[in-house]
Amino acid sequence: MHELVARILSGDKRAVARAITHIENDAPEKNQILRDLHPHTGKAFLVGLTGPPGAGKSSLTDRLIGYLRREFDYSIGVVAVDPTSPFTGGAILGDRVRMGTHALDPKVFIRSMGTRGSLGGLSRATQEAIRVLDAYGCDVILIETVGVGQSELDIMNVADSTVVVLNPSAGDHIQTMKAGIMEIADLFAINKADLPGTDKTEREIHYMLDMLGHIPWRPPVVRTISRDNQGCPELWSAIQKHKQHLEDSGLWSERRHQRRQEEIVAIVEGTIARRLKEQINADADWAQKLARVEQGVLDPYQLADEMMQNILKK
Structure with a gap:
């Protein structure tokens, strides 16, 4: 067994960071690390958060981390996928800055990763980093993607449940990204729901869903205000209901089989x-x-x- 793997399984946070760095750099030992970790994966619940730029995905993720730690004492992993710097090859936005309140929490691990040329909103190394966090013992892994609209379909091949985050000013944007949203959304979160236009945005979402006719799972619409720390209990409850739907319908194992x-x-x-x-x-x-x-x-x-x-x- 690779020495980093032994340290990861023993709860060494630094070893997790080192392993993900090896993965991003495609280091020679990467495959050995992933092979050794594989038997210890498959337990974490993977939740994707995606949507257009400015919707408040990072702020909502930050509030969701706090809620899950406070109410359930879950161990949380976060992979925040940002655009890549053309100079350093690293993540430009660095969501860890915006989630700094959790930096000292031993049960939260946050990693920003650059897309490095990937057009689907996710880094090519994202799934491998998720595997490391899964083996590390994270109960829930939140995957926040670059806000680039319809090109973000990659997320539905990674997450168990995908939350599309919108804001009240997204009315026209919803129409332009209609096809993509319908494919990837398991839930909708209207963030900044204290702003004008929230009712209109929710009506438009329901109108699009009505056009689909009868579907086994109709994505619920949840209102959140991350600035005031409102809506996380309702959002997590909706996510849990979707997870139950996946398990009851057999889609849970089917999705994971397809992902593998x-x-x-x-x-x-x-x-x-x-x-x-x-x-x-x-x-x-x-x-x-x-x-x-x-x-x-x-x-x-x-x-x-x-x-x-x-x-x-x-």
């Missing part, structure tokens, strides 16, 4: 991409081959097939 399958496919794709880069870097004739493609002498598909054959031989 997609994770395996992603691992294979990542391995192929890495080997492809290694092959290009090691090929002294690569520039000549590329020139032949540009000249029309060599078919790009033929070159791609040749490269794939070389990868499969290894």
Whole structure:
């Protein structure tokens, strides 16, 4: 067993941070760490929070952490996925700053991660970081994603329950992101619900849901005011009802099975991409081959097939 894994399983917070850093940097020991952690995963409840910029996702996440710690004494993990700095490769916004009230709590672990080119609102390393936090013993893991609208469909392949956070000024925005919202939302939270327009926004959400006709689970709409610490009990109650629905309908195990399958496919794709880069870097004739493609002498598909054959031989 990798020494970091032993420390993680014993509750070492620094080891968790070190392991996630290895994952983000694609360090040589990453796969060994994840292999050793795998038998200890699958217990945490994963909740995604997504929505447009400015909806107050980070503030709501902060309040939800406080509520879960205070009322249930849950161990909480947070993965806050932010845009990547073009200079450092790190997360630009750094949500840990906005959740600083929990920094000294030994039962809360918060990590900001950069998207690093991922277009789905999630970092490629997010699922692997979640696995570390799961093995670490977190009861609930909150995954807050970059607010980029319809491109955030990745979250539904990661979270057990997904909360779409909107605010009262989001009326027109709802219409532009209608298809995406309907696909990813298990619940809606109208944050900043003390502002004008809350009733209108809630009506529009229900109107869209009505257009779907009969569905096994109709996403509830919960009003929250994170600034005044209001709405977290109602939001968590709705999340728990969704979890119960998943378990009763058999969707809980079905979703997790599908997630595992997609994770395996992603691992294979990542391995192929890495080997492809290694092959290009090691090929002294690569520039000549590329020139032949540009000249029309060599078919790009033929070159791609040749490269794939070389990868499969290894």
